[in-house]
Amino acid sequence: MHRSRLQVVLIDSAPDVxxxxxxxWGAALGRDPVPEAGTPFSLLSPLGAGLVLAHQRLxxxxxxxxxxxxxxxxxAEVRRLQGLGAVAIGEHDGVTQLRDPAGLVFCVVPVQSDxxxxxxxxxx
Amino acid sequence: MHRSRLQVVLIDSAPDVxxxxxxxWGAALGRDPVPEAGTPFSLLSPLGAGLVLAHQRLxxxxxxxxxxxxxxxxxAEVRRLQGLGAVAIGEHDGVTQLRDPAGLVFCVVPVQSDxxxxxxxxxx
Numbered sequence: 001m002h003r004s005r006l007q008v009v010l011i012d013s014a015p016d017v018x019x020x021x022x023x024x025w026g027a028a029l030g031r032d033p034v035p036e037a038g039t040p041f042s043l044l045s046p047l048g049a050g051l052v053l054a055h056q057r058l059x060x061x062x063x064x065x066x067x068x069x070x071x072x073x074x075x076a077e078v079r080r081l082q083g084l085g086a087v088a089i090g091e092h093d094g095v096t097q098l099r100d101p102a103g104l105v106f107c108v109v110p111v112q113s114d115x116x117x118x119x120x121x122x123x124x
Numbered sequence: 125m126h127r128s129r130l131q132v133v134l135i136d137s138a139p140d141v142x143x144x145x146x147x148x149w150g151a152a153l154g155r156d157p158v159p160e161a162g163t164p165f166s167l168l169s170p171l172g173a174g175l176v177l178a179h180q181r182l183x184x185x186x187x188x189x190x191x192x193x194x195x196x197x198x199x200a201e202v203r204r205l206q207g208l209g210a211v212a213i214g215e216h217d218g219v220t221q222l223r224d225p226a227g228l229v230f231c232v233v234p235v236q237s238d239x240x241x242x243x244x245x246x247x248x
Binding site (some may be wrong): 006023028045046051066068084101102103121 | 130134135137138141142144145147148149151152153154169170171172173174175187188189190191192207208209210224225226227228238245247
């Protein structure tokens with residue numbers, strides 16, 4: 001048995017436009033972005049039900065939006081998603097990157113929120 | 125005075141992978157996708173606070189994820205977002221497509237949810 005849930009909608013942007021992107025989405029949503037010290041992440045807005053919209057400054061690569069699935073068993077969740085058709089493309093600091101059937105990147109991340117248990121789905 | 129709010133996180137996928145994409149994300153999130161009859165949209169999951177994750181079958185173009193901002197005054201909301209740095213790139217059936225500072229497409233859509241007023245921000 002393990003649990004998972006969709007937790008983050010992440011706007012990733014290239015370094016040269018990252019500051020403008022964070023400022024824009026903060027103003028667009030009427031919120032002050034909250035940088036997470038020492039990381040490339042800023043919280044843009046809570047979205048309800050424990051889900052958040054955040055921004056990531058990429059080191060390289062094209063801007064995009066991707067989804068993060070939070071889980072209490074990364075290996076089991078990656079296996080489950082591979083069984084559904086996802087393809088794992090890499091792992092870094094406990095975060096596994098996968099591609100969905102349309103080729104879009106998404107990530108499986110270890111539990112990082114306080115309300116994980118409240119919103120997670122149990123997979124037997 | 126007008127109001128707006130983030131309302132939809134849309135996974136857009138190309139026609140050849142759209143069915144597989146909808147099936148995958150439904151299973152990944154443990155929900156049965158709900159096709160919206162006569163449209164290219166399927167509801168994948170409510171995300172809380174009136175926000176929804178949905179899928180759109182594209183006629184053409186590359187798969188991606190985009191955000192929809194819902195508003196009770198499309199013209200005023202587009203002007204507000206242009207003032208923040210967005211660039212309008214087209215309009216179709218009352219939906220305006222824009223690009224954010226990182227070049228990502230997002231849309232401004234007329235009110236389409238029952239709980240718009242409950243979650244919208246008022247712009248004076």
